[in-house]
Amino acid sequence: MKKLDYKGYFFIAPFFAIFLVFNIYPVLLTFYYTFTSYEGYGTPEFIGLTNYIRIFSDTYFYEAFFNTWKIWGLNFALQLGIALLLAALFSDLRFKIKGLGFFRAIFYLPNLITISSVAILFSIMLDWRHGSVNMFLQQIGIISEPINWLNQPVTAQVSVALILTWMWFGYTFIVLMAGVSGIPGELYEAALIDGANRWQTFVHITLPLLKPIMLYVMITSLIGGLQLFDLPMLITDGLGAPEGSLNTMVLYLYNQAFRYNNYGYAATIAYALFLITVIFSAITFKSMYRKSVKE
């Protein structure tokens, strides 16, 4: 196998041809646009670093940045919390909970459904006067006045975060359970014999051994979360209403490019988003990795 064999090029050629045209070239072209005021027609006009200066002082971009973080953060905390609790319950030798297969499947179901359908479904169900959610809560007497979920910044962000939690806790649970099944059963048996209680078992065995897999979940969720688009786009007016609280970075990018034809500036937003993703993935990875090395 040491001998060089150029037949390999034949096999990888289609991949790299398409990759160059539909992947690399658009990424480079987008980079070029960041230095222009291109508006979708004619020759792009070179404007140097103007777009980069603009993005640093653009309050809408900062708003989109913080909105994305708030929504993702709340969703991830809840999603991981629920998934960890479920993993702890199902891995507990004393409970011997049955029906793992059934619960896994039903918890995962919301993740499989097209997000745009989910967004539209909830946009009608969360309707102020006629939505099923308010009607249900009023009929069972939890609230007396209908709540205008999608018309106030805080409730709108919380609603979107909760929908994301609803969509993702099942997936995170499945991934964590895969990690739990990799933990040797003798560890739990030993803990049981030593008289460790549930909390001790969870904190000293399950949690530390799940760290690598939690890192995986966190980075993939972060990358996906920073690209949040479908849900905020379709659940309200597509412009980030109410009061810009659902304006996420990719929604802002989309609107700048395809609603207002500011291709040059939208390209700059795309690169800013990319940079942010790389930086935060690296921070997450480093901090989690260091912690696990120390212990």
Next chain:
Amino acid sequence: MTRKQYIKLIVYVFLALLAVISALPFYMMIVNATRDTKEILSGFSFIPGSSLVENYETMMDYVNIWLGFKNSLIVSVSVTVLSGYFSALTAFGFAVYNFKGKNPLFIFMLLMMMVPGQLGLIGFYELNKFIGTLDTFIPLIVPAIASPFVVFFLRQYLATTLHPTLLEAARMDGASELKIFHTIALPIMMPAVATMSIFTFIGSWNNYIVPLVVLFSPEKFTLPVLMGFLKGSQVAQNLGSMYIGIAISVVPIMVAFLFFSKYIISSISAGSVKE
């Protein structure tokens, strides 16, 4: 009952509650698809109504949802087939042959895997404008030939399953390299290709932003784009019709999940542990 049994009962109640929360919105969707707008506005109910057919007809007067269904199917099936075949081909090239630049190319591919899809979106749109493929399925289908993650997954799979002696034997028999790929390597890779295909299909079926950007004609819309279109149309006034539109876009995936759930879940588990 002992204290332990009490706790166990609470745990089961909690699990049942989560299960209900997971499924309830879908149940409400189906119930509301059978009620007319007046009934939906008058209050909340778990009991189906009798307006299913009317709702369906009202929706179909505005939007032919089956056309969107067909478009989504054409795109997703093509994407799955192309991605599966060409990724296998590429993985085979990387796993079996030694050539100049092999490792740099592979690492480059892995690095590009980290790049989020939106980074090149504007350039992608301009490229398609330039080559005249806007408002066609080409920008949705053809890029699937280059799916770095699938290549990576299949190459790892080949490295453990394809034994060099198998290849040597076939070469002795005078088989061409391409024939070896089709008759030996591809069948070996099929289980891994199938696993990846499920996720490729779901990903393509649910893709929203790319078709939203490149498609303009309603008769070409894929389901997710059509759903957005539906929301902005007059049908949105008729809640029952809106619900049935959503239901049609959702139910087929739910039915498919009934059959494949075990397979899908074990694939997620396997994928995450390996990494």
